[in-house]
Amino acid sequence: MSLPTINPTQTKAWKLLEKHFQQVKNIKMQHLFAKDPSRADRMKISWNDFYVDFSKNRITDETLSLLLNLAEEVKLKEAIKLQFSGAKINQTEDRAVLHTALRDFSNMRPEVERTLQKMKHFSEAIIQGDWKGYSGKPITDIVNIGIGGSDLGPKMVTEALKYYKNHLQIHFVSNVDGDHVMETLKKLNRDTTLFIIVSKSFTTQETIINANSIKDWFLNGASAQDIDKHFIAVSRNPNAVKDFGISDENTFPMWDWVGGRFSLWSAAGLSICCSIGYDHFEELLKGAHKMDTHFKEVKFSENIPVILAVLSVWYNNFYRAESEAVVPYSQYLDKFVPYLQQLVMESNGKNIDRNGNEIKYQTGTIVWGSTGVNAQHAFFQLLHQGTKIVPIDFIGFSESLYDAKKHHSFLMANLFAQKEALLYGTFDKEIENIFNSYNGNNPSNTILIKKLTPNSLGSLIAMYEHKVFVQGILWNIFSYDQWGVELGKRIAKENLSSIEKKN
Ligand code: F6P
Numbered sequence: 001m002s003l004p005t006i007n008p009t010q011t012k013a014w015k016l017l018e019k020h021f022q023q024v025k026n027i028k029m030q031h032l033f034a035k036d037p038s039r040a041d042r043m044k045i046s047w048n049d050f051y052v053d054f055s056k057n058r059i060t061d062e063t064l065s066l067l068l069n070l071a072e073e074v075k076l077k078e079a080i081k082l083q084f085s086g087a088k089i090n091q092t093e094d095r096a097v098l099h100t101a102l103r104d105f106s107n108m109r110p111e112v113e114r115t116l117q118k119m120k121h122f123s124e125a126i127i128q129g130d131w132k133g134y135s136g137k138p139i140t141d142i143v144n145i146g147i148g149g150s151d152l153g154p155k156m157v158t159e160a161l162k163y164y165k166n167h168l169q170i171h172f173v174s175n176v177d178g179d180h181v182m183e184t185l186k187k188l189n190r191d192t193t194l195f196i197i198v199s200k201s202f203t204t205q206e207t208i209i210n211a212n213s214i215k216d217w218f219l220n221g222a223s224a225q226d227i228d229k230h231f232i233a234v235s236r237n238p239n240a241v242k243d244f245g246i247s248d249e250n251t252f253p254m255w256d257w258v259g260g261r262f263s264l265w266s267a268a269g270l271s272i273c274c275s276i277g278y279d280h281f282e283e284l285l286k287g288a289h290k291m292d293t294h295f296k297e298v299k300f301s302e303n304i305p306v307i308l309a310v311l312s313v314w315y316n317n318f319y320r321a322e323s324e325a326v327v328p329y330s331q332y333l334d335k336f337v338p339y340l341q342q343l344v345m346e347s348n349g350k351n352i353d354r355n356g357n358e359i360k361y362q363t364g365t366i367v368w369g370s371t372g373v374n375a376q377h378a379f380f381q382l383l384h385q386g387t388k389i390v391p392i393d394f395i396g397f398s399e400s401l402y403d404a405k406k407h408h409s410f411l412m413a414n415l416f417a418q419k420e421a422l423l424y425g426t427f428d429k430e431i432e433n434i435f436n437s438y439n440g441n442n443p444s445n446t447i448l449i450k451k452l453t454p455n456s457l458g459s460l461i462a463m464y465e466h467k468v469f470v471q472g473i474l475w476n477i478f479s480y481d482q483w484g485v486e487l488g489k490r491i492a493k494e495n496l497s498s499i500e501k502k503n
Contacts, residue, residue, distance in 0.1 A: 004075040005354040013070035021318045049450035067310035090480035099262035103285035120278040134226035135191035144271040146198035149260030156339035176206040202240035280454045287458025305466035323366035328395035350477040392444040399451040
């Protein structure tokens with residue numbers, strides 16, 4: 001069984017959407033709200049601790065129903081079923097796509113369960129200080145060496161869940177820039193540091209070069225027998241791991257049915273597990289699984305990832321919006337946007353469709369953004385008075401973790417002020433100074449979550465994973481490969497040999 005291969009632009013729904021767009025493209029949301037006081041009440045989804053307000057979009061009920069018809073017509077339902085069934089929907093790499101199986105405790109694969117148990121015991125030994133470094137001292141610092149999905153997800157979650165962390169200091173080395181490596185190492189003691197090399201392939205040049213330099217640094221003060229106490233690998237290439245000098249016991253598996261950018265739920269998340277402890281890590285997985293169930297079971301009109309995905313397609317393909325911004329009002333989510341950039345753009349930046357034909361419509365959105373309120377003092381000028389349409393996702397939490405009420409009230413007042421200002425602008429106001437006028441009518445979604453916990457973070461991440469998948473289905477592309485990154489890697493290899501010859 002393979003994914004449907006329907007060109008969305010040839011569907012009845014798309015043609016109707018094109019016509020409909022001509023009628024509504026100049027619509028003003030200010031009017032929509034004025035005419036229909038129940039709009040905000042209708043265009044929202046309450047689910048667990050999530051409240052998603054999508055009323056502030058340039059849509060009518062008809063737009064939404066046409067967009068959902070499009071989802072039906074491209075056979076989204078069948079595609080979702082197929083993904084969860086374990087069929088090889090990553091056709092160009094001949095792989096299944098089952099990151100969702102990593103967090104399904106009701107139906108856990110034995111190899112996943114074994115790995116989780118190994119992660120639990122390992123992280124407990126490190127946290128409790130039972131695992132000793134070569135000088136007999138417990139581990140104080142962990143360095144995750146990896147890049148792309150082997151870095152961005154673990155780094156984002158470790159930062160996001162800092163409130164729940166223990167005494168261990170977690171560092172991330174990703175860039176092959178030696179200065180990044182040296183800056184990290186200079187803070188560390190060899191005998192109390194653990195290095196986790198995360199590389200699904202164990203051939204990624206940046207990671208291997210960094211891992212070798214770090215091993216050299218380590219061996220400068222320790223001996224080869226000490227490697228066992230300080231080097232861990234997470235990979236699906238056990239031979240390369242062995243050649244590097246890491247034992248089987250110190251190796252955690254990855255599987256070909258988990259893509260790099262979807263791997264934080266696997267042993268690639270070992271640094272997360274060490275940072276917050278296994279129980280919290282399990283909560284993260286369980287939160288993601290809740291969203292998986294919602295995505296799989298709830299009808300499209302109330303399905304959060306589906307609604308967010310079709311809205312994004314509406315702006316991308318009809319309004320021709322080039323990008324979308326994501327603005328979390330939580331400093332803990334500082335690394336959320338870089339993580340999303342890989343998830344979204346590596347998945348959906350494709351120009352060949354599932355039939356192997358060149359695509360004549362727009363795919364993959366550009367995602368950018370940063371935390372509120374910092375972003376307000378940086379790029380919000382362009383959102384309020386620029387000439388581009390940039391749909392925004394605001395993410396906020398009703399409760400703050402440290403109960404700093406005064407700060408939190410101010411933070412949330414800003415989030416609500418921004419979406420209101422972006423919506424209404426100075427549309428119906430007397431303006432004395434033209435430079436102080438705002439058109440408003442800028443679209444946004446608000447994702448309001450009760451509290452930042454491992455569980456709610458898991459749901460939030462899974463929400464975006466599924467949004468990306470839905471968009472890929474709508475655009476008739478393969479979201480789970482990334483052939484586009486290969487050419488540059490090959491040329492870099494050739495450049496390296498000529499640069500080295502010159503030196
Ligand atoms: O170059 C892109 C990529 O393949 C990503 O998809 C992946 O997350 C990253 O490189 C790292 O790959 P690996 O885990 O195999 O080192």
